Amino acid sequence: MSNQQVGAVALVALASWALAKLGYSLVSAPKESNLTLYVHEMRAPPDSTVLAAAGTGQNDFTKIGFGSFLVFDNEIRDGPERTSPLLGRQRGYGPISDLQGKQGIQLTSTLVFGRGSSYNGTVSFQGNVGGPEPTTELAVLGGTGDFRGAKGYAIVETVKTSPLGVVFRWTLYLSY
Ligand SMILES: *[C@@H]1O[C@H](CO)[C@@H](O)[C@H](O)[C@H]1NC(C)=O
Numbered sequence: 001m002s003n004q005q006v007g008a009v010a011l012v013a014l015a016s017w018a019l020a021k022l023g024y025s026l027v028s029a030p031k032e033s034n035l036t037l038y039v040h041e042m043r044a045p046p047d048s049t050v051l052a053a054a055g056t057g058q059n060d061f062t063k064i065g066f067g068s069f070l071v072f073d074n075e076i077r078d079g080p081e082r083t084s085p086l087l088g089r090q091r092g093y094g095p096i097s098d099l100q101g102k103q104g105i106q107l108t109s110t111l112v113f114g115r116g117s118s119y120n121g122t123v124s125f126q127g128n129v130g131g132p133e134p135t136t137e138l139a140v141l142g143g144t145g146d147f148r149g150a151k152g153y154a155i156v157e158t159v160k161t162s163p164l165g166v167v168f169r170w171t172l173y174l175s176y
């Protein structure tokens with residue numbers, strides 16, 4: 001091979017390496033989603049979606065406090081109204097773990113996106129919800145399906161409270 005040919009081969013190799021690099025980085029670029037959804041927690045039987053399953057105040061929400069253990073299967077809806085389209089479920093559990101019983105629950109929870117949503121998968125969270133602060137932040141533990149390898153956080157705000165239940169707005173900041 002002449003020097004010119006060697007140069008051309010090197011150039012082609014360099015170009016395909018660069019393309020492969022570029023292709024690789026395009027394929028593996030993290031996707032980002034910022035989603036807003038509404039979690040509806042119902043407390044009035046027979047539609048309750050949350051249960052004081054063990055500890056203080058078992059079966060009586062007026063008496064929950066330090067040591068209560070709650071289990072929930074809340075609705076995820078597109079909006080704050082009861083009639084807003086259903087997107088999935090927020091399932092999980094958590095204790096009230098501050099001694100004064102005023103800081104809400106320390107939850108472990110999975111958002112399960114169902115048929116009504118454009119996603120197929122779950123995102124799991126850990127953190128504190130339902131205390132006196134107007135907003136709280138939850139950490140993403142991970143995801144499945146469309147959300148495999150998810151990282152990020154959620155900001156949770158209480159938008160409606162009544163004896164019948166509570167509506168929370170969750171804003172998710174995800175990359176996966
Ligand atoms: C999501 O929100 C973050 C923080 O506000 C912002 O930096 C990012 O660009 C947003 N991503 C999308 C896809 O909207």
Ligand SMILES: *[C@@H]1O[C@H](CO)[C@@H](O)[C@H](O)[C@H]1NC(C)=O
Binds near residue numbers: 120121144145146
């Ligand atoms: C949802 O994802 C799972 C795997 O993560 C797959 O088995 C299932 O077929 C998917 N369902 C739909 C409706 O795409």
